[in-house]
Amino acid sequence: MxxxxxxxxxxxxxxxxxxxxxxxxxxxxxxxxxxxxxxxxxxxxxxxxxxxxxxxxxxxxxxxxxxxxxxxxxxxxxxxxxxxxxxxxxxxxxxxxxxxxxxxxxxxxxxxxxxxxxxxxxxxxxxxxxxxxxxxxxxxxxxxxxxxxxxxxxxxxxxxxxxxxxxxxxxxxxxxxxxxxxxxxxxxxxxxxxxxxxSRRSSELIKYAANAFLATKITFINEMADLCEKLGANVQDVSRGIGLDNRIGSKFLHAGPGYGGSCFPKDTLALLKTAQDNDSPVRIVEAVVQANDLRKRAMGRKIIAALGGDARGKKVALLGLTFKPNTDDMRDAPSIAIVQTLLDAGAQVHAHDPEGMEEASKILPEVVMTDSAYAAAEGADAVALVTEWDAYRALDLAKLRSAMNGDAMVDLRNIYRSNEIEAAGFRYSSIGR
The missing domain is CATH 3.40.50.720 (NAD(P)-binding Rossmann-like Domain)
Structure with missing residues (x-):
């Protein structure tokens, strides 16, 4: 055809x-x-x-x-x-x-x-x-x-x-x-x-309903991660435990810094507007959008907390800028709000991303883009893993630590285990663990 x-x-x-x-x-x-x-x-x-x-x-x-x-x-x-x-x-x-x-x-x-x-x-x-x-x-x-x-x-x-x-x-x-x-x-x-x-209208709504539901799953597990930190539980165990229920499923139950990209932020807002225009509010989706927006800046504050609560004059290395791996898409990426929070607190930010630095430099001109994770970490007081690129899953931790002035690592994607990070000389914090 x-x-x-x-x-x-x-x-x-x-x-x-x-x-x-x-x-x-x-x-x-x-x-x-x-x-x-x-x-x-x-x-x-x-x-x-x-x-x-x-x-x-x-x-x-x-x-x-x-x-x-x-x-x-x-x-x-x-x-x-x-x-x-x-x-x-x-x-x-x-x-x-x-x-x-x-x-x-x-x-x-x-x-x-x-x-x-x-x-x-x-x-x-x-x-x-x-x-x-x-x-x-x-x-x-x-x-x-x-x-x-x-x-x-x-x-x-x-x-x-x-x-x-x-x-x-x-x-x-x-x-x-x-x-x-x-x-x-x-x-x-x-x-x-x-x-x-x-019908045509049902098809149009299916797309928005699907994305809103997935955004809800992401936001739910992120809030459970916060609760896990308060209670001394492990969000990865909680995620597995509920995901094995075939009524729930394991996908989109990975705690992190919030959703971004070209679809979820845009489509949840459009669904909210459609619902409001038709006098049929979707309160759950309203809460999801608000919680996700707040979470991104909260991740910036988490990095500041790892610096002892004061980021002024300190250098932070961000590993990963795109909203997810295997794309160069920076639209509504959590890194944007994280960077802004760090800059507002007086920090200097250096970053590396395998594909997203060209796009990121247009949005985040204050950030120094570097050619490797180790270059970003040079002289840093803290390093934060923001996007789970494969290139960051097997870092030479000793080399990374020796490049830094400080010893804080904040893993916003739960890529590593605490024992291996701490053995390399880091103070380690992650999400919901």
Whole structure:
């Protein structure tokens, strides 16, 4: 089948490359000519493991191409996926749908009859209705269908998630559009990936409900970690103990400095706004958002406490800046609030991250970026593990300690055991243990 992907950012590029790898003919369209030129030169705009090779393989096979010409790209397409950004809108936290609606207006005049228009971007409930209205108003005689097909990709594992999904959600009541979507995803049926057909509005809400629930699990175990510290319990034992209950499950029960990234912060806020607008408040999600925001700065104070309560004039080394490993994404990363808390307290911050320093330097210009964990720790009074990159799981602890002036290590991801850290001469503090 022929597919056009409007938007070649994270979702559009990964989805387009994976569809092409299934054997479909895919073109990714973007207004950013520089980005398209880079993609044609196999330069990825994001860091995602394996993406560059996947793109190159399918470009070489002539199944994947990139263009700025929307009208030409949509000719003969069976489906057009809208995969543009929906960032939080300034002021109220609602999803900014201006890019989605602009794309809808443009494609209204360019798509062929019987084209399926698919919202792949994360959009509030009712967005599909508005996309359909925009297209129908611009082209009243056109036969088309608007379908919701939310993505459930984890940064750092997106290709595997796309090719081996837990489920594929498709929201439409139009039977011929269902058949088109079945044909697009048929290669996944060999993996027995379930395809769930729902109404369009149910599909839109599934995405937000899923992310809000996962954010709730993260926030719950973080609060249990705080309680464990007060009671002398071990949050990792608690996590295992409740996670072995198959009604709960073990995923997203790892205590840490709070959630960040491109999805959870944005989607929980958008869900709150949708609920408020419809006079159906979601109090649990409200509490999750507030608790997560407070936690990030609390982690900065935890580092200050490890310094004896006074950070003025002291140097702190942060290991890891991105919100999670295997990505260069700094959006709403806990490190941002942690750094600000440390700077407000008068500390100097040096940092290292395997992939995120270029992005981080734009957001945190006061932080000194270094070329290794050991360089960051040089002369430091404390070192804090913020992101659980594999590169930090087997550090030479003796070398790290000898580089430092102080002896404090704060492990915000519980990567290490206290006995091995203390044996290397550190004063060790972790989360919920």
């Amino acid at each position: 022929k597919i056009a992907m409007i938007g070649s950012g994270y979702v559009g590029l990964v989805s387009g490359a994976c569809f092409a790898d299934f054997g479909h003919d895919v073109v990714c369209v973007d207004k950013d000519a520089r980005k398209i030129d880079q993609l044609n030169a196999n330069i990825m705009p994001i860091f995602e493991p394996g993406l560059d090779m996947l793109v190159k393989t399918n470009v070489d096979a002539k199944r994947l191409s990139f263009s700025t010409d929307l009208k030409a790209s949509l000719k003969g397409c069976d489906a057009v996926f809208i995969a543009v950004g929906t960032p939080s809108r300034r002021g109220d936290g609602h999803a900014d749908l201006s890019y989605v609606y602009a794309a809808s207006e443009e494609l209204a005049a360019a798509i062929d009859p019987k084209t399926v228009v698919v919202t792949k971007s994360t959009v509030p409930v009712g967005t599909g209705d508005e996309v359909e209205r925009i297209i129908r108003e611009a082209n009243p005689t056109l036969e088309f269908a608007v379908v919701s097909n939310p993505e459930f990709l984890r940064e750092g594992a997106a290709i595997g998630d796309f090719k081996r999904p837990d489920r594929i959600v498709v929201g439409t009541d139009v039977e011929w559009a269902r058949e088109t979507m079945r044909a697009i995803y048929r290669p996944l049926f060999l993996n027995e990936s379930p395809i769930l057909f729902t």
